[in-house]
Amino acid sequence: MDARELKRLLQDVAEGRIATDDALQRIRVQPFQDTGGFAKVDTHRRLRCGFPEVIFGQGKTSEQIEAILKTLLKHEQGGLVTRVAPSVAEHLQTAFPEGEYNALGRTFHVRGPATNEPKLGRVIIVTAGTSDLPVAEEARVTAESWNCEVKLIADVGVAGLHRLLHQLPQLADADALVVVAGMEGALPSVVGGLVDCPVIAVPTSIGYGAHFHGLAALLGMLNSCASNVTVVNIDAGFNGGHYAGLIARRMGQARLVADARESVRAPAAH
Secondary structure, three states, X not given: OOHHHHHHHHHHHHOOOOOHHHHHHHHHHXXXXXXXXXXXXXXXXXXXXXXXXXXXXXXXXXXXXXXXXXXHHHOOOOEEEEOOOXXXXXXXXXXXXXXXXXXXOOEEEXXXXXXXXXXXXXXXXXXXXXXXXXXXXXXXXXXXXXXOXXXXXXXXXXXXXXXXXXXXXXXXXXXXXXXXXXXXXXXXXXXXXOOOOOEEEEXXXXXXXXXXXXXXXXXXXXXXXXXXXXXXXOOOHHHHHHHHHHHHHHHXXXXXXXXXXXXXXXXXXX
């Protein structure tokens, strides 16, 4: 249930189409639903936060993920699963033929009703290297799941800075940027010094020995001298895409409101 559905339910009560007790029962069971004793699915999250619960697939069986997804779909919320193994994806594709599996990003997405609405906000995902693409794809699918307009720009790391400068006109058009980098993690600082929007830095576990499985990139990003850079966890493409999606949607909604006000003020054509 989201804000629109709650409003519709209250209107149905006010206009006598549904009994008060029936509406109360629907609201009472919304916060979560127990699924087979192994998961308590937060069906209330979309109402609280604007986005449905996301399933972290790693460590869950195919059957558990299927049951959780069916619960979300029953509540018309759609479903996004991250860290999906190929064997699990095969099972899910059979159970949900309409679902979209991204092998590189290890995601599985079943679209909900909200995906038919107009796109809100612009997110650009930037990678330092090709090896960072799996994490970037997770971020891209996440931001697209939140109904943002998303573009991916790959392999523009600091070892060849001219490649990044060539993309500046596109970067300037973003409401939020997700910059994915491994090795020393320098790219978010460089990007942050070139744009006027929030930059979400995602360190990856790509690099040689002293890279310490992404710790070097994480610390480098946390110590960024670019003041518009914020950092999420190592390999956390979902978190980067989610954070960027929150920002971009707010910006997109603000533009829609501004456009509506402008159309009201505009003089009628004769």
